[in-house]
Amino acid sequence: MKRTLLLKVDSQEPETEKIGVAVDFIKRGGLVAFPTETVYGLGADALNPKAVRSLFEAKRRPLDNPLIVHVGYVKDVSRLTKKVSPKTERLMKSFWPGPLTLILRRSEVIPDVTVAGLDTIAVRMPRHSVALALIRESGCSIAAPSANLAGKPSPTTAQHVLDDLDGRIDAVLDAGWTRIGVESTVLDITVDPPQVLRPGGTPYEELEKILRRVELHPVAIAEKELATNEVRSPGMKHRHYAPDADVIVVEGELSAVVSKVKELSEVYMRKGSKVGVLATDETVDYYMVNVVRSLGSRRNLAVIAKNLFRLLREFDLESVDVIIAESIPAEGLGLAVMNRLRKASGYKIVRAGGR
Ligand code: AMP
Ligand code: MG
Secondary structure, X not given: OOOOEEEEOOOOOXXXXXXXXXXXXXXXXXXXXXXXXXXXXXXXXXXXXXXXXXXXXXXXXXXXXXXXXXXXXXXXXXXXXXXXXXXXXXXXXXXXXXXXXXEEEEOOOOOHHHHOOOOEEEEEXXXXXXXXXXXXXXXXXXXXXXXXXXXXXXXXXXXXXXXHHOOOOOEEEEOOOOOOOOOOEXXXXXXXXXXXXXXXXXXXXHHHHHOOOOEEOHHHHOOOOOOHHHOOOHHHHOXXXXXXXXXXXXXXXXXXHHHHHHHHHHHHHHXXXXXXXXXXXXXXXXXXXXXXXXXXXXXXXXXXXXXXXXXXXXXXHOOOOEEEEEOOOOOOHHHHHHHHHHHHOOOOEEEHHHX
16 A cells, blocks of 8 residues: 555646656656546556556556557657658647547557557647646656546546545646546547547547548447457457446437336336436436436536546445436537446447337
8 A cells, every 4th residue: 555645736837846746756657646638647657667567557457458648749749659640740730739649650669568569559648737747847758547446437536536546556636627527539540541449528520620531430439349359459348437336328319218217217226226317407307216416418518528427436426226327419529428328338228219
């Protein structure tokens, strides 16, 4: 057990001394959790294999799931990849700093453990003063997966980080809530046309405006479990985002969804299960179950994305046995939300209205 240091920092203008403490840990091969605009990340020096191995251990992350490497400046990418193409330049210029991760061919300086032995690397520049200060002051590229135990919902507050990792990491920089609440979009540009491997904070529609062609990989839509040969990295097959409770997602036209959620809740309550329903402002009053929570209005998918992981964690604090979740429109940030819900359910997806 380590003592995990909690460092409260200003989210706009982080205090130099506190960043300095975190930088020292990173430089010495330690582990520091920090806020980004998406979720909290758990950082280690990406080029220090010992530090990266301890990061996998702290998170209990399977070694076949590669990490995203975070850079402080666009120029840092040229060290990590073999060749920066015009397409890469254009995407970095349009979306960085921001919630877009690019998959590129890796260079030799990167330890195998960081990229799980693949010949590609995932890179992004986060849009958050605290994250950028930490990366820039340390002079390192920082490997940072989400700062949760593997398989659990990602953390959107420093408290979520401590709930999972207190005593397992050196420090957490606490700058309050993360703005977006779901992870970055992962875009593979080693293939033509580029493919979205994970929908996230940069909507697909925004990528379409910049790229002539872009596809959604089936793993991004997450309607069913894929075979090993269909995924880009083996880590994509691991269970993700899952609370302790079972999750069921009900999809279809809204009124049919509401009826189906009610019907399923009754079945589970009759069996003696404690039932949680993940609803929206428009539907929250329809349900009479043990715990009902609203993600927010269906008219504001950004708010829904921001609330998702917190609410999944809250259902666990209430010890519900099953969470029945309404689907939301799979557009804009809604696509990322539906991907997380479907994966959290282990693909237990019910179609309402006989579709
Ligand atoms: P996390 O940072 O924990 O949210 O997860 C990082 C995501 O990026 C995972 O879905 C990884 O599988 C994915 N990823 C990281 N590196 C690569 C890569 N080289 N190729 C494909 N996917 C990757
Ligand atoms: Mg993660």
